[in-house]
Amino acid sequence: MPTSTVENYLKTIHSLADGKDTKHLVPVGKVAEHLGLTPGSATTMMKHLEQAGYVNYAPRKGVRFTREGRTAARKVLRRHRLIELFLVEVMKLDWSQVHEEAEILEHAFSDRLIERIDEMLGRPDYDPHGDPIPDQNGVMPARDLIPLPECPEGKCQLVRVTREDPETLRWLQQRGMTPGARFDLVSKNELAGVFAIVTSAGQSISIGISLAECLWVAKKRGV
Numbered sequence: 001m002p003t004s005t006v007e008n009y010l011k012t013i014h015s016l017a018d019g020k021d022t023k024h025l026v027p028v029g030k031v032a033e034h035l036g037l038t039p040g041s042a043t044t045m046m047k048h049l050e051q052a053g054y055v056n057y058a059p060r061k062g063v064r065f066t067r068e069g070r071t072a073a074r075k076v077l078r079r080h081r082l083i084e085l086f087l088v089e090v091m092k093l094d095w096s097q098v099h100e101e102a103e104i105l106e107h108a109f110s111d112r113l114i115e116r117i118d119e120m121l122g123r124p125d126y127d128p129h130g131d132p133i134p135d136q137n138g139v140m141p142a143r144d145l146i147p148l149p150e151c152p153e154g155k156c157q158l159v160r161v162t163r164e165d166p167e168t169l170r171w172l173q174q175r176g177m178t179p180g181a182r183f184d185l186v187s188k189n190e191l192a193g194v195f196a197i198v199t200s201a202g203q204s205i206s207i208g209i210s211l212a213e214c215l216w217v218a219k220k221r222g223v
Contacts, residue, residue, distance in 0.1 A: 002072060007072075007076045007107060009031065009035070009042075009049060010049075010054060010069060010072050010076060011073055012031055012034050012035055013026050013065065014070070016034065017065070025064050026062050027061075028042050028043055028046055043059075046063050054066060054069030070138070071138045077131075078133060078134045078135075078138075079106040079109055081102075081127035081131055081133045082133060083098075083101070083102040083106055084099065084101075084129070085121055085127045085133070094170075094173075095128040095129065095169055095173065096169035096173065097166065098128065099164045125141040126141070129161045129162070129164075129179065130160030143160075143218070145216040145219070146217060147214075147216055147217075148185070148212040148215040148216070149212050151217050155182065156183055156184070156185050156197075157180070159179055159180075159217060160179060161178070161179065161214060161216075162216065163214040168211065176199045176200065177205070181199065181200065183198060184197060186204075193209030193210075193212075194207070194208060195207045195208075
């Protein structure tokens with residue numbers, strides 16, 4: 001069984017490769033930055049992960065999963081996202097509070113307990129932030145989504161939020177911008193990196209490019 005350190009690396013690589021094809025190389029510097037580590041430490045771990053059969057590592061280029069590595073990463077994601085949903089649905093924690101708790105618990109919960117949580121929650125496909133939950137075989141539910149900056153002006157539906165910091169999540173929640181929310185994208189100032197939207201409650205909001213890239217919306221079918 002992978003150590004918690006290895007699991008954190010696998011989860012980070014999967015997150016940085018999200019939506020990319022299987023040949024995409026994830027830069028080791030990005031992995032180090034995400035985990036708050038030095039590039040040298042991350043490089044050492046990439047060599048260890050390659051020896052363990054989890055990744056293929058190309059020096060000075062990046063890293064990509066092997067089949068075994070992707071399966072192991074999705075097992076961690078499954079635990080993390082089911083725990084988040086359990087904390088929201090059963091423990092009644094706010095969606096802004098559950099990520100850090102799940103970061104701790106994901107390494108402690110057994111497969112048996114995770115299976116029971118999955119059954120109790122009705123085999124859900126998505127966590128409270130709209131992130132897909134892999135099934136027992138590592139299969140991810142697929143949806144046709146695009147980040148907000150790629151969405152044409154008009155009616156949109158928010159489906160997934162990939163920012164994890166509590167302050168941002170609370171800010172979005174206070175404005176009704178949680179997964180499932182419908183809104184109008186009124187204007188896009190791509191030069192300034194500002195996106196003007198009006199929520200279903202009629203509130204006008206300006207969103208910067210950094211946050212906008214973390215808001216994933218349904219394509220323009222039935223919104």
